[in-house]
Amino acid sequence: MKRLLKFITCGSVDDGKSTLIGHILYDAKLLYADQKRALELDSKVGSRDGAIDYSLLLDGLMAEREQGITIDVAYRYFTTDSRSFIVADTPGHEEYTRNMAVGASFANLAIILVDAKQGVLVQTRRHARICTLMGIRHFVFAVNKMDLIGFDEGKFLKITEEINTLSKELALENVAIIPVSATEGDNVTKSSVNLPWYSGQPLLTYLEEVDVESTLEEDExxxxxxxxxxxxxxxxxxxxxxxxxxxxxxxxxxxxxxxxxxxxxxxxxxxxxxxxxxxxxxxxxxxxxxxxxxxxxxxxxEAKLIVGKSFTATILWMDDSQLTAGKNYFVKLGTKMLPGVVTEVKYKIDVNTGEHLATDYLNKNEIAVCEISLVEKIVLDQFDTHKTLGELILIDRISNMTSACGVIDTILDDDRNKNDRVSFAYNDIKARGDIFEEFYYNTESLSLSKYKPAGHTYTIGDEIPIKGESYQYPENFDILVLRDWVAIKIENKKITKIESIDDYKYADVPIANGRGFAVKVNSIEKLITFLEEYKKINNENEAKFLNDWVNFETYRKVIFHSNYWVI
The missing domain is CATH 2.40.30.10 (Translation factors)
Structure with a gap:
């Protein structure tokens, strides 16, 4: 059985993607007689003065032929003596980036065309980032239209430097750079006499021989x-x-x-x-x-899989409307689809420079890192560890349109490491706590969940956030994390002490527990009683203990937050 290669062609508008694949099919004699004849007849009324327009083999929509650009993804299947292929020819126009992302999601190699007259463009960078986001690890940069620059080796080497710089920025793996002329056929299926200075393989030969087996080790x-x-x-x-x-x-x-x-x-x-x-x-x-x-x-x-509900993900936003924190969607992850909310847009990524830009919203075709929380725990993992359990799409709950696609970077509530996550630490003293975390109440699922899980660990000298959407603490107060038996002293919003409760001295300041609820202690005597009763609680009297000693309303409150109640 022949090996199968699934690849995608992408790049800027009019870089020659459709022409390149059409020329491969034509030169390699992979067309039926009626297809070849139809192509020759259609080309006579085209824009090349009767010469064969190879792009017509893939641009099948009337709108594509009228505009001379690719709009939809065109899939073609072909076989040579050495290998079987499935190719997705994708649009280059920014307006159809979502179509390009769909094509990239199935491929294990990307051919990114670069116009020899223009070099690396913004859309070239965007497509390279999207391919990387979709898990593609093998890249061919086909420097096209070499005939229009007189097959100049110097200009090719200059573009090669630009591509190498881009490859380093994106940490691209397995990169090949091949000069071609898709229109004239130079170096497409066989070596060209017009490129005597190029000693590498022609494009089709490279595709027939490249090894794209995944390096991701998923043995279990x-x-x-x-x-x-x-x-x-x-x-x-x-x-x-x-x-x-x-x-x-x-x-x-x-x-x-x-x-x-x-x-x-x-x-x-x-x-x-x-x-x-x-x-x-x-x-x-x-x-x-x-x-x-x-x-x-x-x-x-024996697979080390994760059960969780909150994670950070790198996403490509594909909706016409803006993405803002607090919006809820259906999240499709693996074979599971359930409601979720984008709790925070952490930053977007400049497709040209790779710079992380602070933002509260996302526009169409932008890439960003977001925090997402689901209504219940499911099996998931980082994309780099288990690909199928780490890729996702966001679906609009009203229109059922796909709003975004992306991959999981970090699981925020990884059950395997829950005992290692702490909010406060100093030397060997560590304490967990939900004191700085927001919560939401989902009116559809009738469940209370962390709205924005806090991932930061504070130590002595750090300034803490005393005000959030659903909480506000005084500038001077103490925190008693009873389950870890740790006391934290806050003065002027800064941590001055992290110590065992055994060493804690009451200083006539307000006290909160590890959840951020006020503790009804206003004297040393009450503190002693409070701690003694805590040591005696069990499943039967825990509720009574909390009702007697904890006041919810002092520092926390219920407010509206978009489609959710936040508590």
Missing amino acids: FYMPVQRVCRPNHTFRGFQGQIEAGDVSVGDEITTLPSNEVAIVKSIHVTDKEVQSAGKNQPVTIQLDKEVDVSRGCVIAK
Whole structure:
């Protein structure tokens, strides 16, 4: 069986993307006789004075032919003696960036065309960033229209320097730079006599030989569940595509997020029962007992997967309307779709310089890093660790249009590290706390969740944020984190002490607990009683203890926040 290469062509408008692929198909004799004849006839009424216009093989929409640009993504399938190919020819115009991103999402190699007359442009940089965002690790920069600069080696080397600079900025991997003329066919399918100074491979030869196997090590078996199959009362199977590893009958697996353990009873590929299956195979897996699994859950074997609900993600905003913090969307992640809210736009990325720019909103075709919170915990991971569980789209809840696509960078509430995350630390003293965190109440799911999880750790000398949307503390107060038995003293908004509560001295200032609620202590005697009663609490009397000693309304309040209540 021939190896398959899925690649994308992208770049600025009129860089020659469609012409390049059309010329490959024509020169390599990969067209049917009627296609070839139709191309020749259509070209006679085109803009090249009767010469063959190879772009017509891919620009099929009437609007594309009228405007002379690509609008939609055109997929073509072809095979040479060495390899099979699927190519997505994507639009170069900024208005159709979302279409280009769709094409990039399926590919494992990108051909980015660069006009030899103009060099690297802003759209070149944007497309390179989007390809990287979508997980593409192999790049070919095809410096096109070499015929229009007289096949000048010096100009080619100057553009090569620009591309190398861009590659370093984006940390691009496996980069090849190939001079071509898509219109005339130079160095497209075979070496050109017009480029005697170029000793590398022509484009098609490079594509036939390049190794694009993923370097991402995903050895452990996991499979997102797409469907629960129950044809009768005796059979309950879980269907999906195996994303990594292999599984065999008799293996012990874990279901997530329920964390139940079961044994694989049978494996089915289409209508055949098999003993084992591996990566990329669609299967139905039957287990030896009933488990809590539905669409969006994950079946795994020894895979170190994360269950969480809050994360940072790098996204490409594709909606005509602006993105601002507080807007809620359907978040499609793996095989799961559920409501979520963009809690913060941390910064956007300048596509030309890579600079991080502070902003509160995002416009169409801009790239930014955002914080997103879901209404419930699901199985997810960083894109660089588990690709399928780290790529997402945001869907408008009214129009059902895709508003953004992106990848997960960091999980903010990683259950595996929850004991390592602290709000206060000094030497070996550490304390957790939610005192600076915002919360939201989702009126649809009727659940209370952290609106903006705080990820900062404060130490002695740091100034703390005493005012947020849903909290306001005095400039001088003490914090008692009872679960970690740590006291923090705040004077003029700065931390002056972090110590064990055993060493804490009451100084006649207000006291808050680790959640940010006021503690009803105004004397040393009450402090002693408060701490003694805390040591005696259990599941039965915890609520009474909180009602007796904690006052919610002093520092926290309920306010509106876009589509949510914040508490």
